Amino acid sequence: xxxxxxxxxxxxxxxxxxxVDHSPASMGLQKGWMSTTPVEIKxxxxxxxxxxxxxxxxxxxxxxxxxxxDEDWKLPRNWKEIVLEGMKERLGKFRSFQLFMDICVRxxxxxxxxxxxxxxxxxxxxxxxxxxxxxxxxxxxxxTAGKLLxxxxxxxxxxxxxxxxxxxxxxxxxxxxxxxxxxxxxxxTAEITMMGRELTNLLGLxxxxxxxxxxxxxxxxxxxxxxxxxxxxMMEFFVDExxxxxxxxxxxxFNRKGAEILFVTPSGDVFGDPGTYTxxxxxxxxxxxxxxxxxxxxxxxGGNFGLFTSNEVMKRLNAKMYAEAKRLGVKWILxxxxxxxxxxxxQYMGTMNLDMAxxxxxxxxxxxxxxxxxxxxxxxxxxHICEFTADLIRNNKLKLxxxxxxxxxxxxxxxxxxxxxxxxxxxxxxxxxxxxNHFYDMPENTIREQxxxxxxxxxxxxxxxxxxxxxxxxxxxxxxxxxHEKYGVNKLACICAIDRAVxxxxxxxFVPEVDVTGIHxxxxxxxxxxxxxxxxxxxxxxxxxxxxxSK
Amino acid sequence: xxVIVSLILSGGAISILVAIPFLAxxxxxxxxxxxxxxxxxxxxxxLAVIIFFVGIVYRVVKWAKCPVPFRIPSxxxxxxxxxxxxxxxxxxxxxPFTKAGVVGRMILEVLCFRSLFRNTKLxxxxxxxxxxxxxxxxxxxxxxxxxxxxxVLIRHLRFFTEPMPFFVSIIEKVDGFFxxxxxxxxxxxxxxGAALTFLxxxxxxxxxxxxxxxxxxxxxxFLILTIAGTGILMRYVFxxxxxxxxxxxxxLVTFSPKIPEGISVLFYIHLFLVSVLFAYFPFxxxxxxxxxxxxxTRNLSNNNRAVRHINPWNPKVxxxxxxxxxxxxxxxxxxxxxxxxxxxxPTEQKE
Ligand code: SF4
Ligand code: SF4
Numbered sequence: 001x002x003x004x005x006x007x008x009x010x011x012x013x014x015x016x017x018x019x020v021d022h023s024p025a026s027m028g029l030q031k032g033w034m035s036t037t038p039v040e041i042k043x044x045x046x047x048x049x050x051x052x053x054x055x056x057x058x059x060x061x062x063x064x065x066x067x068x069x070d071e072d073w074k075l076p077r078n079w080k081e082i083v084l085e086g087m088k089e090r091l092g093k094f095r096s097f098q099l100f101m102d103i104c105v106r107x108x109x110x111x112x113x114x115x116x117x118x119x120x121x122x123x124x125x126x127x128x129x130x131x132x133x134x135x136x137x138x139x140x141x142x143x144t145a146g147k148l149l150x151x152x153x154x155x156x157x158x159x160x161x162x163x164x165x166x167x168x169x170x171x172x173x174x175x176x177x178x179x180x181x182x183x184x185x186x187x188x189t190a191e192i193t194m195m196g197r198e199l200t201n202l203l204g205l206x207x208x209x210x211x212x213x214x215x216x217x218x219x220x221x222x223x224x225x226x227x228x229x230x231x232x233x234m235m236e237f238f239v240d241e242x243x244x245x246x247x248x249x250x251x252x253x254f255n256r257k258g259a260e261i262l263f264v265t266p267s268g269d270v271f272g273d274p275g276t277y278t279x280x281x282x283x284x285x286x287x288x289x290x291x292x293x294x295x296x297x298x299x300x301x302g303g304n305f306g307l308f309t310s311n312e313v314m315k316r317l318n319a320k321m322y323a324e325a326k327r328l329g330v331k332w333i334l335x336x337x338x339x340x341x342x343x344x345x346x347q348y349m350g351t352m353n354l355d356m357a358x359x360x361x362x363x364x365x366x367x368x369x370x371x372x373x374x375x376x377x378x379x380x381x382x383x384h385i386c387e388f389t390a391d392l393i394r395n396n397k398l399k400l401x402x403x404x405x406x407x408x409x410x411x412x413x414x415x416x417x418x419x420x421x422x423x424x425x426x427x428x429x430x431x432x433x434x435x436x437n438h439f440y441d442m443p444e445n446t447i448r449e450q451x452x453x454x455x456x457x458x459x460x461x462x463x464x465x466x467x468x469x470x471x472x473x474x475x476x477x478x479x480x481x482x483x484h485e486k487y488g489v490n491k492l493a494c495i496c497a498i499d500r501a502v503x504x505x506x507x508x509x510f511v512p513e514v515d516v517t518g519i520h521x522x523x524x525x526x527x528x529x530x531x532x533x534x535x536x537x538x539x540x541x542x543x544x545x546x547x548x549x550s551k
Numbered sequence: 552x553x554v555i556v557s558l559i560l561s562g563g564a565i566s567i568l569v570a571i572p573f574l575a576x577x578x579x580x581x582x583x584x585x586x587x588x589x590x591x592x593x594x595x596x597x598l599a600v601i602i603f604f605v606g607i608v609y610r611v612v613k614w615a616k617c618p619v620p621f622r623i624p625s626x627x628x629x630x631x632x633x634x635x636x637x638x639x640x641x642x643x644x645x646x647p648f649t650k651a652g653v654v655g656r657m658i659l660e661v662l663c664f665r666s667l668f669r670n671t672k673l674x675x676x677x678x679x680x681x682x683x684x685x686x687x688x689x690x691x692x693x694x695x696x697x698x699x700x701x702x703v704l705i706r707h708l709r710f711f712t713e714p715m716p717f718f719v720s721i722i723e724k725v726d727g728f729f730x731x732x733x734x735x736x737x738x739x740x741x742x743x744g745a746a747l748t749f750l751x752x753x754x755x756x757x758x759x760x761x762x763x764x765x766x767x768x769x770x771x772x773f774l775i776l777t778i779a780g781t782g783i784l785m786r787y788v789f790x791x792x793x794x795x796x797x798x799x800x801x802x803l804v805t806f807s808p809k810i811p812e813g814i815s816v817l818f819y820i821h822l823f824l825v826s827v828l829f830a831y832f833p834f835x836x837x838x839x840x841x842x843x844x845x846x847x848t849r850n851l852s853n854n855n856r857a858v859r860h861i862n863p864w865n866p867k868v869x870x871x872x873x874x875x876x877x878x879x880x881x882x883x884x885x886x887x888x889x890x891x892x893x894x895x896x897p898t899e900q901k902e
Contacts, residue, residue: 013679014679017678017679018678022673022675023757023758025758028764030553032556032557033762093618093864094617094618095614095618095845095847098617099614102614102842103838103842104836104839105768105839106763106764106768106836109666109670109689118675123759123763126759126763129763132763145834153765177625182666182667184666185839185842185849186660186848186849187848188848191623219871219876220876221876228883228889229880229886232888256890257890297884297889311620311621311866312866316868316871319868319870320873323870323873324873327873350855350859351859351861351862352865376630376631376856378856378857379855379857379858379859380859387633390633394635420625420626420627423626423628423646423853424630425628425629425630426632427632427633445683449625449626474681478679478681
């Protein structure tokens with residue numbers, strides 16, 4: 001077992017799972033769930049509250065110092081009114097919300113599908129019960145039966161304790177949508193969580209791990225708060241690294257008008273390992289192709305924590321992509337490897353912001369290298385880099401030597417958002433199989449549309465909620481462990497910047513033999529570059545197979 | 552609300568619902584000489600049917616009027632993409648790109664309970680070797696229940712049509728294929744009872760399901776079980792006077808209602824419970840029947856990148872424009888060699 005950092009405040013994996021009991025016989029016999037409120041808000045299972053300085057730029061309500069552990073959450077005096085008004089408004093604006101409040105039959109098909117329930121056995125982490133937390137208040141305030149019969153009809157008042165319970169469990173849902181795959185009516189608890197989080201945000205109850213990135217993103221263009229000059233410096237560092245390892249000097253451009261393509265990717269990859277190697281991979285690929293592409297420091301964030309805040313914030317942050325594409329006069333946008341970014345870019349962006357592209361030079365994306373038209377992106381004009389690369393490989397436009405990745409035995413983690421919000425399964429697999437010789441999928445109930453969350457999605461990838469993350473990540477880690485033991489898998493590939501950050505911790509905890517990578521890191525490592533020096537190391541500076549001695 | 556209270560409440564409600572027609576039709580004439588057959592045989596059924604239709608329409612219209620701001624299907628298969636990435640039929644239905652695909656997906660969902668078919672069961676073990684086993688029992692029971700219910704409903708058309716449509720007699724023949732008893736025992740009735748019992752036991756015995764269950768989950772199960780029970784009693788035990796009953800039911804559908812002699816109280820109980828079910832339907836979880844058609848995670852195609860979806864209330868929001876951004880960072884950008892739109896610092900320019 002690897003070392004588990006003390007600051008995580010989590011027991012060993014054995015200790016963590018020991019008391020997990022999903023179906024105590026007493027469940028529901030002694031007490032109904034409604035009489036278990038107030039809940040204990042446990043450290044390690046929630047994230048810190050948003051600091052008052054956050055999001056003043058965005059005008060988020062009720063900025064103040066507060067903590068979920070405090071008795072007093074310093075809410076506005078009319079908080080209840082605000083929430084109920086907000087609920088009413090959203091019931092009228094989102095058919096999903098109204099319908100999902102009405103039609104659940106509590107069949108329990110979704111109950112054991114949530115990774116947080118699997119890893120914590122807390123019954124309120126069953127998707128159905130998470131939704132009932134809100135539904136009970138809905139019934140009390142918006143249905144006749146609930147008003148008349150109260151608890152008999154499953155209705156209850158919105159009290160401060162109920163609000164705290166909401167908050168605790170709304171920020172223990174990663175909006176992964178796995179539950180919605182199994183629900184016979186498609187009830188998507190993530191959708192309910194999103195509505196619930198919008199309501200908490202009316203009271204200033206965001207967590208700092210979401211509030212900080214949206215604040216940064218709004219002002220500096222990216223979650224990390226990297227200012228334009230610093231962004232460029234980081235990239236220059238990558239350029240040197242790439243030259244060091246490959247002998248090829250790549251020349252990225254920034255904010256360049258007249259480029260054909262605007263490239264947008266999560267800033268996490270520019271900032272933290274191992275995402276940085278994926279960022280280097282993009283640089284190598286673009287250089288080798290001679291692609292007329294520019295990066296932007298203004299639209300330097302593909303991710304969008306507005307998705308976890310409210311639809312308005314999501315729209316405000318996302319708007320930069322089209323604004324920048326128009327300003328620079330590009331033809332289309334190429335998007336990097338990211339999970340929730342692609343949920344936004346696939347399911348929300350066109351609807352929200354396509355008007356901003358009016359009068360721009362954008363047109364249906366065509367790969368300048370292969371001539372392939374990306375018909376499926378003809379409206380939003382945004383192509384996923386794995387689609388782009390898969391098309392290159394298919395048309396033999398890349399010189400690849402997959403044996404350079406022979407020291408890797410790879411499996412792939414389908415990120416929730418591209419999986420269940422897009423259906424993005426074959427493209428990345430096709431790429432991996434062409435750049436690696438050893439690929440094994442995890443068991444079928446844990447991949448593709450049934451994939452498990454990394455345990456830290458939807459802004460829960462903080463440092464103070466490690467127990468929540470390890471519990472939520474347990475099903476994913478288990479499946480990795482399975483292929484590690486069976487096939488000797490030692491690399492976990494993913495197409496998400498948050499994954500690249502958090503799966504490292506998860507692996508360290510459960511399967512320390514397995515390391516995490518983005519796909520374009522492996523692509524770049526397998527590429528035979530024009531003018532490359534004799535390669536002995538990969539982009540991490542680690543020796544290539546057979547070159548261990550030449551270091 | 553723990554399970555015991557829920558059971559007592561919903562069981563109690565059913566007892567009261569049985570007692571009402573029993574007392575009214577059976578005891579009142581004895582004690583007070585009052586006859587209320589017209590109320591239970593005519594007025595309440597009419598009311599119930601009206602409430603049912605008006606209620607359903609009200610619910611569906613309310614949902615339908617509610618906008619769908621975003622196109623958010625849960626994609627359960629490979630997306631439509633590069634032409635050489637082939638998708639099989641299942642994937643085209645589980646992640647539809649076209650309208651036809653959506654129709655197919657909805658048909659599968661509504662008629663075959665596609666999503667429930669995916670069901671798995673968690674096998675947590677020691678927590679370090681978690682497995683997920685396929686689990687089709689709930690799907691099977693749900694299919695059994697809904698289809699048997701449908702067959703029973705169709706068989707009841709014999710009471711509301713003259714002459715009987717041909718498919719009713721076909722269904723009766725098929726349904727009574729295995730002749731255990733005389734009169735013909737219909738499998739649908741038995742299976743319906745079995746499926747309902749399974750659903751009830753499951754709710755009571757699986758701790759997680761028991762924990763989330765409300766009285767509103769037990770009540771419809773009890774109600775339908777009691778309806779089935781009274782029906783079976785009338786058919787096999789206390790033989791009902793079918794001819795008089797048909798006279799009553801035909802009177803109802805031809806809007807010339809009358810109360811024939813010789814109809815047992817058991818029938819009135821049966822009819823009253825059915826009326827309750829009809830009236831209860833639109834205002835309970837049973838509306839899932841119509842709700843499923845409107846579910847935005849199922850009835851939309853995954854073609855957002857190719858065809859724009861319009862949000863009728865797309866909000867106007869304040870953006871942080873590039874100009875503002877450049878104003879914030881211009882000097883640093885110039886120093887770093889990044890291109891800028893305006894060369895001078897904004898403060899100087901304003902003067
Ligand atoms: S699967 Fe759907 S209907 Fe069943 S309990 Fe879960 S949300 Fe409700
Ligand atoms: S969306 Fe994911 S995290 Fe949220 S309740 Fe459903 S399965 Fe759990």
